[in-house]
Amino acid sequence: MADGTQGLPGRWSYGALGGGAGLAAWLLFELLPGPMAGMTRLHLLLSSFGTAFFIAALAMAGALRLGRALAAAALLALPMAGLMTWASLRFDTVAGALDDIVAPAAFAALLVLAPPFLIAGFSPGGRWLDYGALFTRSWEIVVRFSAAWLFVGLAWGILFLSNALFGLVGLEVIEWLLELEPVPYLLTGLTLGLALAVVGERSEYLSPELMLGLFRLLLPVVLAVVAVFLLALPLRGIGHLFGGLSAASILLATAFGAVTLISSAADAGEACRPRGALAESCARLLALLLPVLAALAGTAVAMRLGQYGATPERVLAAVLALLAMGYGLGYAVAALGRRHWATGVRRVNVAMALTAMVLAAGLLTPLLDPQRISAADQVARYADGRVPADKLDLWTLGHDWGRAGQAALERLAAMEDGSGGEAMERQLAALKGAASRADFELARRGRALADDRNSLAMTLPVRPEGATLPEGFVAGLRPWEVRQISEACAARTAGGNPSCVAVLADLSGARPGDEILILAQRPGEGPLLRAYFPEAGGYTMRSPDYLGGADPYRDAGAAIDALIAGRYDLRPMRLNALEVEGRTLFFGR
Template sequence: MISATGPSTATKIAAVAGGALAGLAAWALGDPLASMGVSPRLHLALALPVAVFFAAALPALGPLSAPRAAVLGAGLAVPLTVLTLLASFRFDDAIAFVESAHALMAVLVVVVIAVPILIAALRPGQHWRRYDDLFGNAWDIVLRCALAVAFAGLGWLVLFLGDTLLDLVGIDVIARLFDDDPQRFTLTGLLIGLALAALAETGLGKGQAQVLRLLRLLVPVVMAVTAVFLVAFPLQGLSSEAFGVLSEAGTLMAMAFAAALLVTATAGADDDGAARSATLRWCAAVLALLLPALSGLALVAVGLRVGQYGWTPDRLAAASIAVVLAGHGVVYAVAVLRGAGWMARLRQGNVAMAGVTVLVALAWLTPVLDPQRISASSQERRFARGAVSVEALDLAAMARDWGRSGDAAAERLATGDTPEAAALRERLDAIGSGRRDAPRLGTPRGRVDLAETLPTVGGAPVTSEMLGALNEWLLGQIADGCARATGEGRPGCLVIRAELLEAGAGDEAVIAYHDDTDTPRLIVLAERDGQWTSNAAMEIDGAAPDIDTLAADPPGGAAAPLRMLPLGQGGLVVLP
């Protein structure tokens, strides 16, 4: 927790300036960098260390001085960036690596656990192995960051109301001041930094105690629900159809995490900070004894799923979480079973399990836990022993989503000497547009290839220049829509050429595509002065025609009579 003297003025200034700089960096390292044609891997190499640095250093300001917080941020940013970049070479395309998300989640886990430990290591008077220091630092960071984000939202609400009020008298200074993305991002970061500086000065010692007191009220409820579940569960049997589904395992893991959190909150930072109620202590002890069964069932559920369908990256992630939770369960149960002083033993067990969790997360960034390689090998072995048919094998996921290892495994299966190899080759060729030898959609070649696949009605076909107005994510959504078949077997995408605005103003087009609903989404493209612009994807009314109807009877543009009521510098446009 923050000392009574509070942080220095220089530290508070650093928090405010650091927040503003973090916001500006978040904008600059986003779309502007991508629009410059920077390769995705270089983009990752530039953005990740900045993100890790600010995510670690900003919460440390206050407990630490600005130089020490900078050392902490850099000490995490450099090795995590190196490990992540090395892991990114599991994929030919860094965008696919980022979209897989598993490695980035591992980075987040390391940052969240390591920051309180490093603060204790760098802060005078604290020690990284002393539990009360780690406990206080962790809760202080959680509360300050949550309040800082809430303050930033409140700040934007005040600015919005202020802009609305001034707009009544024709003053739009606030709207013009924050009309562009750089200013908006910078202001958001500045508000967060301002809140962190203010909260670091006042400290949150009493706030921590109040939050822990509220959490402890839930211990009897969670203990009772868990006990009832564990008593009733054997009636279902481990082989029930519902059990072994990954979502069921997720529910068990979420409940196990909540139980571990509540037991930890009851134990507090030390004996003086632990719950005083004998009832709460007893309920927490029972909950600690139930935790191994709860986390163990989660592990069994994941294991059943893996036994049925083999490893995938998501199942490997679920198994990693389940193993960590099961480890906590064993530590907690042993601490209670050893009798008096169980809370002290539980606190030391939490320190050890924090180290284990960091090691597991780091393993995801090394060849030890390469989820794509492990998953591809698992599916290959299952196919070789006849556990999965040609039709059931998720060849698309292997070739598209599992990086180089998945693509290599798919090629080996399709070029083998098995009777099924020809059928696998046919399937693999059909999904070739998503494999590593296909150009990224955001590249000129990728846009040309996508433009050639888009069916068009009402005018000239779409061009790659038109698609240049869309970011890579939207292009991917359109490509996915085209890969879906409509009820009549058409691609689930369509370009409608029509005169949408005043005659002679320029060219327009509407791209309609299906996501996972029957109603298409729409993107409007418009050409003005030789440049194509677009809006975001729009949802339209559920009664709107689907792709088949639009293709069979393409709508034409129709002029709509408009009336405008002048209001100050703007006006109210009324549609009939």
């Protein structure tokens, strides 16, 4: 074991620390929210401090003596709590701040990255930037917490089983204890602390080398996947990568996964680095491909920013892309070196970890305020004519981006630059009178929605030939349904028909009259397939159940062509079903 206490006293120390963490969690998240309803910022400060303090203390207690671990945890938790509370001032309410994805993510990043540096610095004779200590302690924390949480889950499983066993003989003592509010928190913290103590005592049996060795086995596989992807990309075309942020997410996840695998091959130092030619060669080749992955991810994020403007999520994605590029360039330079490439990787890891902590802290300060950056960008896009008033997401600006978004609305209202002022006035008026996003979308579209309904009624093919849609059916469709079906009708199937169709058919013998089947296929999207059953005052929408035949979602275009051509039958059954292109559908009674 490291510089911690051993034996029974050590276990009790860990158990007490874990139990204290559990009680603090109960106090902060269950007991105090009511009495502190009017002091939400103070409650956020205390909650952030408690979360950071106890997690960091439990993480560092295995490598530092308990007193040093507590001091280091307090040193970390206080500024983190301050930063989190400072970031919450971007919003009128703490609830709005916690709904934001960026601030909690930055808080978590600091909590993950900082403890290894504190362990290295607070260890006797330790050095803050000693890579060997940083690498070893980081992986030790991962392994210890993984094993400890596994034990916590096992302990709770045994507890529930014991409660069930006692229930067979009428004993309810465990159930009574668990109904006491602080008990679940206390038991979880206590078992976690004891588990961490035992894992620390048995560190020679649960070494990070096990996980690192498994990661190294993945190096050839990941290298092959990345190489095949990059080779196939020119054949498929690069353009399809940049249609959305999801491509950037996949590329970023792959890039950071590659960073982890390359670091596992570099290990903590030359003395312990594995000498296998395969693992080393794969790590160096993957390091050379990493800048390409990072560049593709950055390009995807940049194009999304150019197309739709900044949002807090895209600002966070841009920060991650910058980090990925930093790792990629640093690793590639190290891999090109003839000797000591792993030493270069280690230097890059320290520099990039420090950079990541600076950026994470920056996201919690006005320096990198993602709401302010996003709001300013959206206003600029409107002011220079890149986006019209009716395409600007005013609801998100006013309700999701805190005070920066509200200030942006004020700037938009005050603009007198000829960039569509009357249209903006109408949009702002619709926003002011809307109680929900749906109400706002209805109000902002106004006449445009009525025009869309009329256009859809004229362009939607109806079968059987000569049939017409019931009066009021299109008027009863929700705005998003009108938009989806209209976009489908504007496209064409392989047979040259509109990529939408409505079929009137008696799909329910228990109900008089016809139901309405809608099948539509928007470009690049999954098909819309549903039936509308008449009810008092409107229609009930149903998705189909399948009785037989091929999946109609696989080739909706062929089914649309067949329906328009009249190639379908209505087969009587206990429940009427629709047959088209070898498929049988029913929609219930």
